[in-house]
Amino acid sequence: MPPAVYVLGLAIFAQGTSELMLAGLVPEMAADLHVSIPEAGLLISAFAIGMLVGAPVLAAATLRLPRRTALLSFMAVFALSHVAGALTSSYAVVFATRVVGAFVYAGFWAVAAATAIGLVPVTARARAMSVVAGGLTVATIVGLSAGTFIGQHLGWRAAFWAVAALSALAAAGVLATIPGGRPEGDSPSLAGELRALADARLWLSCLMTALATSALLVSFSYLSAMLVETTGLDAAWVPAVLGLYGVGALAGITVGGRVADARPFPLLYAGVAGLVVTSAALALTAGVAAAAVPLVGLLGAFGFATNPALNTRVFALAKGAPTFAAAMNVASFNVGITVGPWLGGAAIDAGLGYPSVAWIGAALGVAALGSVALAAHGQARGAFHAGPGRPEAAGRP
Structure with missing residues (x-):
């Protein structure tokens, strides 16, 4: 390397x-x-x-x-x-x-x-x-x-x-x-890269990425305030708990990286479903430090486990546009990063309390699961209708 x-x-x-x-x-x-x-x-x-x-x-x-x-x-x-x-x-x-x-x-x-x-x-x-x-x-x-x-x-x-x-x-x-x-x-061509992006599956993948990211970021953005105001931790402990989130993220992305190439959709189902369950559990137990702290680690693990599969799918679907595939991937993640904190802030401003942001995360996760199911169904239909010898017949994007 x-x-x-x-x-x-x-x-x-x-x-x-x-x-x-x-x-x-x-x-x-x-x-x-x-x-x-x-x-x-x-x-x-x-x-x-x-x-x-x-x-x-x-x-x-x-x-x-x-x-x-x-x-x-x-x-x-x-x-x-x-x-x-x-x-x-x-x-x-x-x-x-x-x-x-x-x-x-x-x-x-x-x-x-x-x-x-x-x-x-x-x-x-x-x-x-x-x-x-x-x-x-x-x-x-x-x-x-x-x-x-x-x-x-x-x-x-x-x-x-x-x-x-x-x-x-x-x-x-x-x-x-x-x-x-x-x-x-x-000698890249702007027109050529733009033409390679005219694939509905690519845009569905971007929607999947945005929903999964917003489901994670709506809780992550207010973790520090939630830990102090709702969980009751001393502010000095916040960096350590956020470090636990990071350790979970490393574990998640490591496992995801090993699984994504062979079984992308099972990984996406498991990762997003885990994010939904963890978010709901965090909303229910935000006031109990013994439960909330380990859930922060799981939030990072499930949230990052899906990243390798999301990244791989976008690049696989836009092989003729590597620069724009990377750009779209960044943009999709950041749609989620934008929407998540905005929704969380609106809930807090409305007086719903910090646990409400985790409930929003669970709801967004359910929507992300729906987009995963739609993408998996579309790929299965493509594989079924593909002729022998075509890439789709092997189940590849």
């Missing part, structure tokens, strides 16, 4: 830490910026909005640029957005910097995925993507807890400065390891 692939994983870790750490900083940011908890929670949605828009826009805008140039440009803007956020006392400015940072982070994701795949043989593509995406998993375990710890002890601005410094380090690695120019024979 080329060192550049690990550098891309480090860059995703740096940027993913920024994406995730706000879940542990919502109370501190709300107090410092003089806004409500739901308003501070919307900063998570702001990041998702930036990624949702940035993925397709920057995938198109940088399709013919040298990949190293595009990656370095994205990281420079990302680091500067965090410097600006750390220096301001305005909620509106922080909101804007979250959108800008996420916008270029989405572009980085799309280009990094295409770059990693282009640096390795066909037989090592899945492994390369697991290394790149593994940066986000490590961010879930280490970055989330470390960012929360730094924010609680040195202020949330210090966490922003730390992300900016780590991003600068990763950018230096990109400069040193990613080849300049474009690979020989690589």
Whole structure:
């Protein structure tokens, strides 16, 4: 595996830490910026909005640029957005910097995925993507807890400065390891990539991803506030519990990665159903620490177990459009990241309490199960009607 692939994983870790750490900083940011908890929670949605828009826009805008140039440009803007956020006392400015940072982070994701795949043989593509995406998993375990710890002890601005410094380090690695120019024979066509996206199964897969992600994020976004206000934990314990969530996420994505290629739909059924049950259990036991804390770990496990299957299906259905497949994948995840916190914040504003967000997660999970069933039914019909020797006859997407 080329060192550049690990550098891309480090860059995703740096940027993913920024994406995730706000879940542990919502109370501190709300107090410092003089806004409500739901308003501070919307900063998570702001990041998702930036990624949702940035993925397709920057995938198109940088399709013919040298990949190293595009990656370095994205990281420079990302680091500067965090410097600006750390220096301001305005909620509106922080909101804007979250959108800008996420916008270029989405572009980085799309280009990094295409770059990693282009640096390795066909037989090592899945492994390369697991290394790149593994940066986000490590961010879930280490970055989330470390960012929360730094924010609680040195202020949330210090966490922003730390992300900016780590991003600068990763950018230096990109400069040193990613080849300049474009690979020989690589002349992507925007029209060609767009044509490859005209597949209803691909859009159904995107809906599945958005629903499953929102089912997880509606609870995750308010975990820190729920643990303190409803469960009754001391704020000092929140980083440790969020670390447990990260350990569960690592376990889930590891198991999912080993199962997804051979049995994608059984994995999706099991993962989403587990998320529904865990969310409902968390809603019922949020006031009991002995029950709520382990359920946080299970939430991460089931929520991340489905990721390999969701990622694999999108790329399999859009083989002729790798850059746009990556962009659509990022956008779909971030539709869920946007909708989840928004629905949770609306429930809290309505006075329904923090357990209500977990009930919303369970309901969204049921909807996600429906989309999985629809996709599985469509694939089964395609396999049944496929002629001998065609890919569909083997049950492949």
